[in-house]
Amino acid sequence: MKFAIVGAGFTGAVIARELAEKGYEVDVFESREHIAGNCYTERCNETSVLIHKYGPHIFHTDNVEVWEYINKFCNFMPYINRVKSTYDGGVYSLPINLHTINQFFGKTLSPNEAIEFIASLSASDIREPKNFEEQAYKFIGKDLYKAFFHGYTLKQWGMEPSNLPASILKRLPVRFNYNDNYFNHKYQGIPENGYTEVVAKIIDHENISVKLKTVFERKQKYEYTHTFYSGPIDSWFNNEHGVLGYRTLDFEQEIHDCDYQGCAVMNYADTDVPYTRITEHKHFSPWESHDKTVIFKEYSRSCEIDDIPYYPIRLVEEKEMLNRYIDAAEKEKGVSFVGRLGTYRYIDMDVTIGEALNAAKVTLSSIENELKIPVFFIDNVR
Ligand SMILES: Cc1cc2nc3c(=O)[nH]c(=O)nc-3n(C[C@H](O)[C@H](O)[C@H](O)COP(=O)(O)OP(=O)(O)OC[C@H]3O[C@@H](n4cnc5c(N)ncnc54)[C@H](O)[C@@H]3O)c2cc1C
Known part of the structure; x- marks a missing residue:
């Protein structure tokens, strides 16, 4: 055989x-x-x-x-993914957590206060969300949606989030504590x-x-x-x-002499920035030490026949x-x-x-x- x-x-x-x-x-x-x-x-x-x-x-x-x-x-090697997002001149912590909420709204809320606050922002009139945007409105309200989901999703999927299914956002995408570990899994590393x-x-x-x-x-x-x-x-x-439809990615590589952004992943949520994120690769191996640094600016677009398929649509x-x-x-x-x-x-x-x-x-x-x-x-x- x-x-x-x-x-x-x-x-x-x-x-x-x-x-x-x-x-x-x-x-x-x-x-x-x-x-x-x-x-x-x-x-x-x-x-x-x-x-x-x-x-x-x-x-x-x-x-x-x-x-x-x-x-x-x-x-x-131990590695915890801690993602940041730049939006409208500020840098915020992702996934949306208590730090993000307090910084974004200029508040010092406790977890319980933040739960009430987010509930007060959410669109209570939307009972059956028809799309991704409505689902986000229902969970977190318009301001957080606009800052952290609208522009990023638009660039990533090449379409308005109102054209994407509500099922993409299954749960409330917010943590009411200061945990900024992107993943919840027990075993993590590189x-x-x-x-x-x-x-x-x-x-x-x-x-x-x-x-x-x-x-x-x-x-x-x-x-x-x-x-x-x-x-x-x-x-x-x-x-x-x-x-079959896929999104593909283009990576624009740059080499710099110093630490470029101080973290591995920086999302760009503004629609006037053409890339979705910048990844700085030496921060994925924090146990190594390098004088120079390599960054990738990441662009998402529709996959043509000779491109590498990344995300199924x-x-x-x-x-x-x-x-x-x-x-x-x-x-x-x-x-x-x-x-x-x-x-x-x-x-x-x-x-x-x-x-x-x-x-x-x-x-x-x-x-x-x-x-x-x-x-x-x-x-x-x-
Ligand atoms: C941008 C991005 C980031 C990701 N980040 C993470 C992450 O942080 N953590 C995580 O767990 N997962 C991540 N993933 C998912 C991860 O990449 C996949 O789980 C993994 O690559 C799947 O492996 P695979 O062998 O099924 O497919 P692939 O890795 O795509 O391997 C398939 C191979 O088949 C070859 N091939 C296709 N057709 C032919 C042919 N006719 N003849 C010969 N060869 C052929 C291709 O060249 C390719 O090398 C990420 C994915 C993407 C797109």
Whole structure:
């Protein structure tokens, strides 16, 4: 039995490793010139700062199995993501917390006072919010929405938040204390030497052969017992039902002699600033010391056919198109669709790794029990 894995991101690497460990031969195909997919990190030649080439990646999870798995392949350094936002000449702390509220409104509220205050701002007349904007009005009122959500969301998604579904903002996006840790997860960190080394260690196995700069063609599946495809589901079918919508990112890199902004991530919420945020990469490795600094100005725009797809849009039109691709995938023989592109979802690294471990487990048990290997390994693909 021989398996093909398309894509050398976390999805492909983890499935390859799990199958290789059981003695199966695995060929991994990667169209880019490097492994690690969008989690790829590399050292900047000029500054030796570790760069997160496709945008900043912070590992955060509550999943013990995933945390223990990934820790076998690297040394995690403690890292807490503390994001700031510039708006209308001020710098504020995110996610919106007591510090943000007190600073923004020039107050010294206690937690209970802030709860009452935010409740007094929220739009009580909106019972069933029809879109993202109304949902935000209902939760936090117009001023905080305008400062921290309107401009940023408009730039990020290229459309007015009133055209986005209310479901994007599921819970009250406010903390009534001074906790500015962006994530709530128990385990958080960044690998000491970046993510590329982690993925390299995962695929470093005698049964795995990696072919870089090699696009896997659909007809190649006949050379293998089974193929795991972590590329875009629409590309597999030559976009025959149309191209699924994504947002892509452009990064404008600058090198400076000093500390540029004093933090890793600074959002820009004003609509007259064209970029969504500036990331300063040396602050993602605070255990290192560098004289020079590298920053990325991040711009979001609609993804064209030759761009790298980043965030799936998943509005109504895309969901209808996705359903047509899922129907086609379910008829496709010898292929499983996996990972963020294969299932057209935004998924964090921990979810990606958890799903890949599960895909490998289900595959091995299917082989053992002479059952068909599933096309999808998740329930909520539609
Ligand atoms: C800007 C940004 C920031 C993020 N930040 C975080 C974060 O802070 N924390 C977090 O947990 N997650 C973060 N993520 C999510 C993280 O990037 C994903 O979870 C992860 O990349 C998914 O891995 P994957 O292997 O499924 O996909 P990918 O990493 O995209 O790998 C798929 C690979 O398949 C290759 N490929 C596609 N088609 C073919 C083909 N036909 N032949 C050969 N190769 C092919 C591609 O080149 C690619 O390398 C972020 C994502 C983005 C966009």
